Amino acid sequence: MTIDAVSKEFDVSKDTLRYWERIGLLPKITRNTSGYRDYSEMDMNWVFYIKVLRNAGMSIEALFEFVELFRSDQNTNDYRKQLLVEQRDSLLKEVEERQKTINYLSYKIDHFEDHTLNYENEKLVYHAKDEKGD
Amino acid sequence: MTIDAVSKEFDVSKDTLRYWERIGLLPKITRNTSGYRDYSEMDMNWVFYIKVLRNAGMSIEALFEFVELFRSDQNTNDYRKQLLVEQRDSLLKEVEERQKTINYLSYKIDHFEDHTLNYENEKLVYHAKDEKGD
DNA sequence: GCTTGCCTTGAAGTGAACTTAAAGGTTTAG
């Protein structure tokens, strides 16, 4: 598949695809006789997964570790699955932290009366939105 | 309150406090006779809210809009509350998008059998984790 | 009164993740 097609298929700019390859996130893509990139199915899988993980907020650095471990032929599929689970859980934790902060904001909104914003020395004590009892 | 105290109270570096003031996120903090910053209660409220919103992932640019609208004396408290609700909802949407991406990853993990990663032309069709029926 | 450590300012530097530019080769339409 051409770089143009891959770019459209996964909604990632060609420059980004070249960048990911250059830094080693993507493997060296084989070139056709004219020196143009020709993406294999496996290459596309990687583009897809890197995109999903970047979307979820994973850093390039964390992705490096992940792809290197995942690609290694020494690793079993069980281990690969475990890697995926770990990455998923670490992303989940971040999202949960953000959710807590937003819940706190919600709490402040619910108790936003005629006073302006004030922090009342509460610091960041989160008030979970679905907690019983005010 | 001194910059040092504010920095400790809200766990924000002094450099960041000065930066937020310089770009206009925080109002001009008044100085004492020696030219040192002296934060008022209202200044501290702003430090607190900017920190909460940054924590939740709001960009500096979005915060600019928010603080400008919020600060305007022409605006009612009802309007201020509405602004908070809007910002909260927009943060919530982002978190939900991420959550979906992570759910998709979870789905892939649950269906991760003896094949390696592959995208199977599924594109980003999310499989909500708590959906009935596989 | 001097040293140490805090504060001030403006300007320059950093790191992450791209993005754009420059110079040139290839393919395709007319």
Next chain:
DNA sequence: CTAAACCTTTAAGTTCACTTCAAGGCAAGC
């Protein structure tokens, strides 16, 4: 055959959100 629209590479530039630096003023301990 040539012009437009692709592709290639290396290198430099951009954006965001800070951080660090440099040069100097203020304050507290000995």
